[in-house]
Amino acid sequence: MSDKVYAWLIRLFPAHFQDQFGAEALLLFRDRARDERGFLPRLRLWLDLLFDLAVSLPRMHSSITPEFGSIQASRRFERIFIFRVQGAEAPRPAALLFGGILSLATLGAVPALINHFGNSRLPSAPAMRPRRTELAILGFRKLQASQSNPNDPGHRLAEGEKLGEAEKQRVIEVVAANLRQHYIHPELADKVAQALAAHQKAGDYASITDGGAFAALLTKQLRDTSRDMGLEVIYSRLPLPDRPVVPNAERLAPYRRALEESNCNFEKIEVLPHSIGYLKLNSFPDPSICSSEAKAALAALNDAKVIIFDLRDNHGGYPNMVMLIAAYLFDHPEYMYNPRDNTTEQSWTRSPVPGNKLADKPVYVLTSARTRSGAEHFSYNLKMLKRATLVGETTGGATDVGTFHRIDDHFGIGIRETRAINPYSEPDWAVRGVKPDIKVDDPDALRVAEKLAEQKLRATR
Amino acid sequence: MPKRKLDPLPSAAFQILLSLVGEDLHGYGIMRQVASQTGGRMRLGPGTLYSSIQALLEAKYIEEIDLREDPKLGNERRRYYRLTAAGRKLARTEAERLADLLRVARAKKILRGEYV
Numbered sequence: 001m002s003d004k005v006y007a008w009l010i011r012l013f014p015a016h017f018q019d020q021f022g023a024e025a026l027l028l029f030r031d032r033a034r035d036e037r038g039f040l041p042r043l044r045l046w047l048d049l050l051f052d053l054a055v056s057l058p059r060m061h062s063s064i065t066p067e068f069g070s071i072q073a074s075r076r077f078e079r080i081f082i083f084r085v086q087g088a089e090a091p092r093p094a095a096l097l098f099g100g101i102l103s104l105a106t107l108g109a110v111p112a113l114i115n116h117f118g119n120s121r122l123p124s125a126p127a128m129r130p131r132r133t134e135l136a137i138l139g140f141r142k143l144q145a146s147q148s149n150p151n152d153p154g155h156r157l158a159e160g161e162k163l164g165e166a167e168k169q170r171v172i173e174v175v176a177a178n179l180r181q182h183y184i185h186p187e188l189a190d191k192v193a194q195a196l197a198a199h200q201k202a203g204d205y206a207s208i209t210d211g212g213a214f215a216a217l218l219t220k221q222l223r224d225t226s227r228d229m230g231l232e233v234i235y236s237r238l239p240l241p242d243r244p245v246v247p248n249a250e251r252l253a254p255y256r257r258a259l260e261e262s263n264c265n266f267e268k269i270e271v272l273p274h275s276i277g278y279l280k281l282n283s284f285p286d287p288s289i290c291s292s293e294a295k296a297a298l299a300a301l302n303d304a305k306v307i308i309f310d311l312r313d314n315h316g317g318y319p320n321m322v323m324l325i326a327a328y329l330f331d332h333p334e335y336m337y338n339p340r341d342n343t344t345e346q347s348w349t350r351s352p353v354p355g356n357k358l359a360d361k362p363v364y365v366l367t368s369a370r371t372r373s374g375a376e377h378f379s380y381n382l383k384m385l386k387r388a389t390l391v392g393e394t395t396g397g398a399t400d401v402g403t404f405h406r407i408d409d410h411f412g413i414g415i416r417e418t419r420a421i422n423p424y425s426e427p428d429w430a431v432r433g434v435k436p437d438i439k440v441d442d443p444d445a446l447r448v449a450e451k452l453a454e455q456k457l458r459a460t461r
Numbered sequence: 462m463p464k465r466k467l468d469p470l471p472s473a474a475f476q477i478l479l480s481l482v483g484e485d486l487h488g489y490g491i492m493r494q495v496a497s498q499t500g501g502r503m504r505l506g507p508g509t510l511y512s513s514i515q516a517l518l519e520a521k522y523i524e525e526i527d528l529r530e531d532p533k534l535g536n537e538r539r540r541y542y543r544l545t546a547a548g549r550k551l552a553r554t555e556a557e558r559l560a561d562l563l564r565v566a567r568a569k570k571i572l573r574g575e576y577v
Contacts, residue, residue, distance in 0.1 A: 020511075025511055052506020056508030433527070
């Protein structure tokens with residue numbers, strides 16, 4: 001009850017503040033209410049809050065600037081109706097009067113509230129934790145990048161062209177239709193589609209004229225309703241291709257050439273002091289082009305006592321290259337969870353690798369916020385299998401892993417359509433990334449990993 | 462624009478910067494740390510806390526790092542904040558300014574006891 005009272009009071013804050021911090025302010029109130037029980041602590045809590053309102057409300061309303069006026073419905077917290085203040089205008093005197101009276105009334109009601117509800121259990125905050133994602137996606141962004149022609153002025157949207165109501169309506173309808181047709185959870189597809197319809201009816205999209213903002217809001221709403229981080233509405237100012245382009249030798253030629261010129265992105269293969277093998281790999285390239293380079297790189301480190309994989313600049317690549325390299329780290333076939341593919345026999349590494357001596361060597365993986373996609377597939381599994389120690393930063397949480405469906409020239413939707421088995425209790429890396437075991441800034445990761453490796457070697461001597 | 466809100470640096474913003482030295486914290490963690498480092502004299506309410514956080518974020522003195530749970534506080538996911546290099550520099554500058562003031566106060570002999 002008392003949190004509902006505070007939720008009402010939060011409405012007195014400017015709209016932009018409610019959007020950005022309303023849910024957090026309510027959570028903070030709940031934290032304090034949980035920790036500060038009893039008459040006096042609760043009275044102090046309410047006095048603090050009312051004093052805080054009295055101090056911060058005038059300051060916030062007097063400092064409203066026009067850029068805060070735009071509505072971001074995406075951060076609205078659940079089930080609470082919000083009064084919005086026009087960004088460029090100060091609140092009306094009547095509104096301030098109402099706020100003042102409400103504050104005084106609330107202050108007067110505090111003792112009664114404490115007596116009646118002070119010890120009641122507070123409802124839990126809106127569940128924000130995403131449910132474990134279940135499946136797979138394809139690299140739409142690569143397709144988009146490879147097929148859009150930024151030099152073709154005929155395909156560009158005019159600068160400043162605004163998103164019309166008709167297009168928004170069409171996008172919402174096609175998103176709902178695609179979900180109902182393709183999503184692996186039909187019951188959720190209905191729920192999500194209904195939620196979008198409700199948002200539209202409530203006028204939540206009325207003020208949005210920017211395609212990117214519209215796609216971001218739809219993505220947020222899809223994920224909020226489904227708890228599936230694999231759903232994503234994508235906007236491209238450049239026209240999207242009519243259909244997926246089948247790779248052929250001609251299209252692959254520049255990719256192949258770039259790989260050949262960069263030693264297949266195996267940037268460094270070194271044996272550091274103390275027999276620490278160091279492999280800096282900046283992608284997981286197509287094994288049909290690069291398997292010999294990969295095998296040569298791992299063979300060069302075969303006598304190392306520890307292996308450090310540096311994936312700090314690795315943006316991902318081919319899952320079968322992830323599997324090829326991971327095979328060297330086990331002496332038996334090991335399951336590698338990949339939300340992008342159905343679970344098949346290809347989900348197990350082809351271990352042991354003949355002649356390989358790395359299967360029982362300690363492994364460190366260096367990560368950064370730039371570590372994405374396939375590199376997260378590698379890092380996540382080695383971490384969960386306790387086969388490697390991750391050193392660095394939380395990875396990027398790449399989510400561009402859904403099967404892409406084109407909506408129109410500028411919008412598409414990525415939908416998970418595969419079912420992989422995640423044997424771990426921890427959700428995969430979608431959005432949240434993979435957390436390192438040893439958290440250090442990415443420039444320090446190699447130095448720290450070397451030190452850890454040396455300590456480990458000393459301890460095992 | 463945002464930096465203007467922080468010049469001069471409000472006490473709440475300075476305390477928030479200090480609370481983030483050495484560890485990343487969510488909003489409630491910042492509130493508790495500030496209460497602790499001020500001996501309970503400053504209990505930041507949500508309005509003051511988050512408006513200060515907003516100004517510090519806009520000025521890039523702190524940054525949001527991730528959304529995660531605090532195992533001690535249940536399973537809600539919380540936004541964590543981290544001090545940036547610019548924020549650390551600002552906190553140091555403010556501390557030096559206060560130290561200068563303290564030196565003046567000492568020279569004027571208006572302090573007694575353990576403060577001298």
